[in-house]
Structure formats: structure tokens, C-alpha cells
Amino acid sequence: MSTDLTGRAVVLGLDGATWDLLLPLAERGIMPNLARALEQGRHGRLQSCLPPFSSPAWMSISTGKNPGSHGIFDFWEAGKPGERRLVSSRAAKGKKLWELVDDAGKVAHVLAVPVSYPPARLEHGTFTCGMFTPGEAVDYTWPPELKAELKALPGGYRADPYADGLKGAAFIEQTHEVIRQQEVATNHLLARGAGWDLLFTVIQAPDPLQDKFWNVLDPADPRYDAEHARRYLPALEESYRRCDEVIGDRLAMAERGAFVMVVSDHGFGRYEKSFYLNKVLEQEGLLHRERSARKVASGGLSTRRVIDAVRKIDVLGLEGRVPQRFREKLAHGIDSALAVPIDMQRTLAYAAASSAESVFIADHVPESQRDDVARRVIDALEAARDPDTGEPIIDRALRREEVYSGSELHRIPDILIDFGARPYVASDRLAATSIVERLPAAAGGGRHRRYGILLALGPGVQAGTIEQANIVDLAPTALHAMGLPVPDDMDGRVLAELFSDGRAVQTSAAASSETSEVVYTPEEEAAIEASLENLGYL
Numbered sequence: 001m002s003t004d005l006t007g008r009a010v011v012l013g014l015d016g017a018t019w020d021l022l023l024p025l026a027e028r029g030i031m032p033n034l035a036r037a038l039e040q041g042r043h044g045r046l047q048s049c050l051p052p053f054s055s056p057a058w059m060s061i062s063t064g065k066n067p068g069s070h071g072i073f074d075f076w077e078a079g080k081p082g083e084r085r086l087v088s089s090r091a092a093k094g095k096k097l098w099e100l101v102d103d104a105g106k107v108a109h110v111l112a113v114p115v116s117y118p119p120a121r122l123e124h125g126t127f128t129c130g131m132f133t134p135g136e137a138v139d140y141t142w143p144p145e146l147k148a149e150l151k152a153l154p155g156g157y158r159a160d161p162y163a164d165g166l167k168g169a170a171f172i173e174q175t176h177e178v179i180r181q182q183e184v185a186t187n188h189l190l191a192r193g194a195g196w197d198l199l200f201t202v203i204q205a206p207d208p209l210q211d212k213f214w215n216v217l218d219p220a221d222p223r224y225d226a227e228h229a230r231r232y233l234p235a236l237e238e239s240y241r242r243c244d245e246v247i248g249d250r251l252a253m254a255e256r257g258a259f260v261m262v263v264s265d266h267g268f269g270r271y272e273k274s275f276y277l278n279k280v281l282e283q284e285g286l287l288h289r290e291r292s293a294r295k296v297a298s299g300g301l302s303t304r305r306v307i308d309a310v311r312k313i314d315v316l317g318l319e320g321r322v323p324q325r326f327r328e329k330l331a332h333g334i335d336s337a338l339a340v341p342i343d344m345q346r347t348l349a350y351a352a353a354s355s356a357e358s359v360f361i362a363d364h365v366p367e368s369q370r371d372d373v374a375r376r377v378i379d380a381l382e383a384a385r386d387p388d389t390g391e392p393i394i395d396r397a398l399r400r401e402e403v404y405s406g407s408e409l410h411r412i413p414d415i416l417i418d419f420g421a422r423p424y425v426a427s428d429r430l431a432a433t434s435i436v437e438r439l440p441a442a443a444g445g446g447r448h449r450r451y452g453i454l455l456a457l458g459p460g461v462q463a464g465t466i467e468q469a470n471i472v473d474l475a476p477t478a479l480h481a482m483g484l485p486v487p488d489d490m491d492g493r494v495l496a497e498l499f500s501d502g503r504a505v506q507t508s509a510a511a512s513s514e515t516s517e518v519v520y521t522p523e524e525e526a527a528i529e530a531s532l533e534n535l536g537y538l
């Protein structure tokens with residue numbers, strides 16, 4: 001195992017990891033390898049996309065392009081309401097890091113990168129899909145026979161084990177097993193064949209753990225739940241300890257000459273309240289409900305009350321017998337049945353369930369008026385105040401052109417919302433009576449934040465901090481570390497400050513790439529959506 005790894009690149013993704021949790025865990029001795037790595041390497045925050053969703057973020061990491069260039073904005077293709085088609089690995093424009101490495105005749109091993117199904121058919125390396133794999137029956141590895149090899153390993157292998165929808169302690173314990181199992185699989189890949197040049201693996205666990213247990217993991221959360229902490233914290237810390245074992249393996253690779261980046265697709269923080277975008281737009285006269293329906297709604301039956309009643313099915317002792325998924329679906333069904341439909345003819349701007357944290361300007365608004373409508377939307381959202389605190393609810397609202405650029409910009413909603421570190425989550429619900437509503441504290445309540453983590457390690461990487469790094473910079477930086485040219489259509493830059501050898505960045509003409517349409521059957525799509533719901537992504 002003492003092979004010299006000079007010229008090789010390693011990316012380790014920790015989905016949703018944030019320094020706000022990792023630094024205290026390193027200090028408290030729960031993540032000792034991370035503590036050592038922080039002393040040796042350079043670390044800083046890593047800017048994600050806006051809104052910071054996992055799906056576009058992983059696409060930006062793997063393509064080096066912003067969502068305006070790769071065309072993926074959330075879990076669904078195109079942003080149009082009513083046309084929800086889940087994204088696949090083939091939906092993004094642009095060659096992915098592993099394809100470029102493969103084209104250069106080098107060996108890439110990729111494992112469990114989210115939204116990577118179907119598998120890339122690499123000529124020299126291997127590919128194993130992660131989250132968004134529609135069940136165990138499909139071919140999720142390349143070459144296809146690799147699946148049987150992984151399953152034959154001690155402990156076996158599954159592409160999307162969290163699709164089981166386990167809850168509470170059972171879910172946390174499952175993450176322990178999955179993190180180790182993935183590392184067993186990774187070691188198998190590295191030992192397979194003659195050698196390797198790029199290793200790219202992702203640990204998914206931090207994202208769903210933080211989604212469900214933020215008020216246990218963060219002692220600074222005002223909703224900190226001491227009772228839950230007693231029950232869950234030891235197991236949660238064990239999950240991070242297992243992440244740390246993997247960081248230890250990667251640190252050892254850096255010590256043998258590899259260039260290593262430990263990264264997350266976005267950060268995390270608490271949220272306590274829903275922010276009803278359509279309610280604000282309605283108050284501003286930008287959104288109108290159908291007239292006949294408004295009478296029905298003002299008749300007194302509150303949708304919220306009905307949904308709460310459905311959620312209380314638990315109280316009746318049905319927990320365990322009625323799956324959460326089913327109850328949520330029922331609640332949403334009742335919500336949409338009672339919610340007053342938007343009168344699209346008269347509406348100028350609206351938020352849609354298929355693209356949260358954003359606003360669309362209606363298609364019928366003529367070009368000459370779109371700037372004015374956008375300005376009114378932005379002003380209204382930025383002026384909105386939380387009735388409880390009198391504080392602004394969002395940091396900023398931005399037109400998509402201010403954030404992104406590229407040939408796919410038209411697929412992105414017109415206005416994007418930046419909550420900063422404020423504790424809100426956007427909702428398109430129209431049934432609300434107020435513009436904000438407090439969520440039950442027991443929900444745990446962690447949500448994505450724009451700044452994730454970057455930690456770079458390896459020969460020539462000086463200890464210290466790094467500023468101004470963006471997720472689109474990771475692919476060009478990995479290519480540069482491997483001595484490969486950076487295609488000129490990548491939006492990111494080589495993080496040259498990480499390298500002390502002063503080697504010039506080489507560029508090459510953009511390689512053509514193909515995208516293709518949906519690859520999921522309706523049943524597969526339903527299974528993936530159910531899994532995303534269970535994990536708190538939806």
C-alpha cells in the first residue's frame with residue numbers, strides 16, 4: 001500500500017457538510033482525522049448554487065459549469081410547473097470530470113455521486129451510481145458485471161439503501177453500516193485492475209441526518225432538544241466518526257502524493273418557519289386567485305387545519321401502520337384539493353411547487369413589461385417582514401441573469417431567493433393566512449445553506465485557509481492536479497493558489513457532449529420521489 005500516488009486526484013464528497021458542525025466535532029475529538037487534515041491542508045467555505053439544492057450542485061461540481069450552462073436547477077428537468085420529470089445523469093449539458101479523465105486515457109473510479117444514474121460507460125474506469133438509482137434491479141454499475149462483484153463483498157452492496165425510509169435510531173444506525181460498506185466497495189475498486197488516476201466518492205449521510213436532527217446536532221439551536229439529544233446524539237456522533245474514518249483514508253492518500261479535496265455540495269443550518277411566496281405576490285397584486293374559488297376558501301375551512309388533522313393520524317396510534325409517505329401524500333392531496341387555484345390569465349408572477357425558493361414571471365407577460373414585473377417581485381420579497389420579529393425574511397432576491405449565465409438560462413426560474421442564514425424555507429402554498437408560519441419544533445428542521453466546505457490536501461498544498469472558492473472550480477482544479485487541460489467551456493477556474501509548483505494552467509477546446517431525455521419509467525420515478533421525500537430532500 002505504499003504506492004506513490006503523485007499525479008492522482010481524489011474527491012471525497014460529504015453531502016451537506018458544514019464547518020458549523022464539523023469544526024466542533026474535530027475539536028471535541030470525534031473527528032480526529034479531520035482535525036489532523038485541517039492542520040495539514042487548506043480549508044475554507046465553498047460557495048454553492050442558488051438555491052443550494054443537491055441536484056444542480058452535484059452537476060456543477062462534476063461539470064465545472066453553472067446551472068445556466070448545464071441546465072439543471074433542481075430535482076426535476078425544466079422548471080415548468082406541472083411537468084415534473086426527474087433529472088438523470090444524462091440531462092446535464094457538458095462533459096463530466098470522469099468522462100474527461102476517461103477521454104484522456106486515464107482511469108477514473110466513481111462511486112455514489114448523487115444524481116448519477118444511469119452509469120457513465122467509462123472505457124478505462126468504473127462507475128457505480130448512488131442516490132436516484134431506481135431500485136436494486138437495474139444495472140447501476142459500469143461495467144455491468146461490477147454490480148455482482150460489489151454484492152459479493154462481505155456485507156454486500158446496495159446503490160440507494162436509504163430508499164428503505166427508515167426512521168429515528170434505525171435510520172442513524174443504517175448510515176453507520178452504509179458509510180463503511182461504501183468504503184469496502186471503494187477499496188475493492190482501487191485494488192481492481194492495474195491502477196487508477198481519479199477517485200470520486202460521496203457520502204450521502206450528513207444531508208439527511210442534518211435535515212432530521214439539526215436541533216440535536218447544533219447545541220446553539222434555540223429549539224435544542226435535550227431529550228432527543230440523550231436518545232440520538234451518541235449514534236449521530238458515530239455517523240460522523242465513520243465519515244472521519246473515510247477522511248483518514250483520504251488523508252493517507254494525500255500523504256502518499258495524491259491531490260485530495262474533501263467537499264460538500266452546500267452547507268446546512270436551522271430553519272423554523274415557512275415563507276409563503278405566493279401570499280406575498282398576492283398581497284402585491286401580482287398574483288390572483290380564481291374568483292369563484294376565493295368565496296369557497298373564505299368560507300372558513302382552513303386547509304392548514306385539515307392538513308394538521310391528517311398529520312394527527314399518528315395520535316390515533318397508526319404510526320408504523322400508515323407509512324409517513326402515505327400520510328404526507330394524503331396531506332398534499334387535501335391541500336391541493338382545497339387550495340384556491342391561481343388564475344393564470346391575470347397572474348403576473350408566481351412560485352411553483354416544482355421549483356422552490358424561486359419565482360416565475362408568467363409566460364403571457366410581454367417582453368416590454370418583464371423588467372417591471374421582476375422589479376416589483378424583488379421589491380415585495382425584500383420588503384417582506386416576519387410579523388413575529390419585524391426582521392426581513394430573505395437576504396436578497398435576484399434575477400437569474402445576475403446569478404447565472406449560459407445557453408440553458410431560460411430553463412431557470414426568473415427570480416431566485418437568497419435566504420442567507422435566515423431560518424426560513426420557501427413554500428408555494430396559497431392556503432396560508434399569514435406570510436410566515438412556524439413549523440413544529442419536533443421536525444428537527446435543518447435546511448440547505450449556500451456555503452459548504454472545501455478542504456484541500458496533498459503535496460505542495462500549504463496549510464491555511466482558502467477564500468472565494470466555488471463548486472464550479474472543483475472539476476478544473478482536479479483536472480489541473482492530474483496534469484490534464486481544462487476545457488474552455490468550464491465556468492470555474494483552477495484554484496491555482498492550492499498549488500505551489502507554479503505550473504501553468506493548460507486549456508483545451510470544449511469537448512462535445514450529448515444529453516438525452518428521461519430514462520426512468522413512471523414506476524421508477526415514483527420510487528425515487530418517495531425516497532427523496534423520506535430523506536427530507538422534498
Ligand SMILES: [Zn+2]
Nearest residue numbers: 015016054207
Ligand atoms: Zn446535498
